Amino acid sequence: MNAVHALGSEFQKVFTTRMWWLIAILLVAYVAFLAGGFGAFLGWTIENPDAAANTGNNTQLPPGMRLAPLLYSFASSIGYVFPVLLGALAVTSEFRHKTLTPTFLAEPHRSTVLGAKFVSQLIAGAGLGVIAFATSVATGAAALAAFGLDTELDVSDTWALIGRGVLAMALWGTIGVGLGTLVTNQVAAIVILIAFTQFVEPILRLAASLNEVTAQVGQFLPGAASDALVGASFYSIAAVGSSESLDWWQGGLVLLAIGVIATIIGGATTWRRDVT
């Protein structure tokens, strides 16, 4: 019963400040820009191969590459930062605004509170996933349709990809909770999140793909695991991704393990500290 109360309280915390819709708006804008923009650009290169070649860019898609899943997967392949951010802020804002005091007065069992945060951010992440895929499918399919290309919305594989993508976004939410408990300083957590997802991991994935041994390791990087779970990513055509990839369920387990382990370590350390 207490766990249910704690979960309800965590959801109220998420939805009673403006942060969640700020994050949702940024997510929609970012995904719409890339899925729609990239879709329009690729549609144009297919329609005008000569003009595209003249730009000097090698924009030729690998043969047999399916465009629709690629565009739709922008929701998770670039949008995954947002559920991590929401999850991390759910923890760090309690430290920053010292609201841990009223939180732990209402529920003195700290592990119950942390468990509620984990589950609430799993669900909130899934919610952001639904928003992100609705955006990427709407804008991506519109771009494809405008150039008379196949939107593949009648293919069950497409919907399976979307489902796996929503699951990936949910798991990223829990990784955010783990990050927040490990790095309780809000600014530090945000800086680490941006630096890791935008610079460190892409470089590591590129570097790892250069060698067969490191490629085996590289597929366990969280972004690579997430792309493996979803099953499509712009990384595969941007040629920075490793050719090695986990099975979708393995990718999911890697994400889940990162979220659980980070939260447990944080729960055993910062979360147990004196609240002064």
Place this chain on the structure above:
Amino acid sequence: MAAGIPIEISGLTKQFGAVTAVDDLSFTVEPGRVTGFLGPNGAGKTTTLRVLLGLVRATAGTATFDGKTYHDLERPLETVGAALEADFHPGRTARNHLKVAATAAGLPAGRVAAVLDQVGMTEHADRRVGGYSLGMRQRLALAYTLLGDPGVFVLDEPINGLDPEGIKWIRGFLQALAREGRTVLVSSHLLSEVSQTVDEVVIISKGRLMKSGTLASLELDAAPRTVADSPDRPALAAALDAAGFAYTEGRSGFIVDNPDPGAVGHAAFVGGAELSALHRLKSGLEESFLTLVNGGEHE
């Protein structure tokens, strides 16, 4: 309403690294009375309250509510209402802060409107807390304590930041709670702030207990002294030295450790020092409080 139960602090010690914030502290707070928990800033009041509420782990000793730690209370918000430093998320409204807590504690949603009304915050309830004055935050913190209609109240500096009207209001409020048989523990660094409200005092300094008893007993503790001043202070000092009196020099003259103005006047006469003031120092609560508190600091 939950029944008032005693708060028991026993042999409590808390060290933060090399600093001992609370040092072997023991006292009991009984229901039906308002107890002032007094001491200067940094005396260890807030640390003691945070240990009591399970937010800070004690190095040694226990702090319980009728034998149970806060962590072990089955329904904490319905047993203890606590207001510490008034910290809220600035982007959340007062009503939503209370809803978040009410949900976590499994309290009926109707309690939120009821307590907002009780502290007179209904008209401001849907504003974000970031724009609140300190006084409004204090009222919101009080509303939080009332959510579970508990039998025990633990309030850290609740009067700080209130306007005179607010102070009058909270005095009546705390006394009403105590009259209903609840336990009320109120901390303050100013005795004058709570002397019209409290029945009992617990005074600490440097983490140690200086005094625990009724407010009236504190008044009796103050040893009366004499104030004497002279246009020629060195001459008066020499006269007091000659008579063997201990004294300290203050702004309004010498404070002599002797209750009898006659004896001090005689010493001045004998020493040939002209007196411009001679009277008994009114031994007030504040005086007695400061003596206790400074006594702790000199050790």
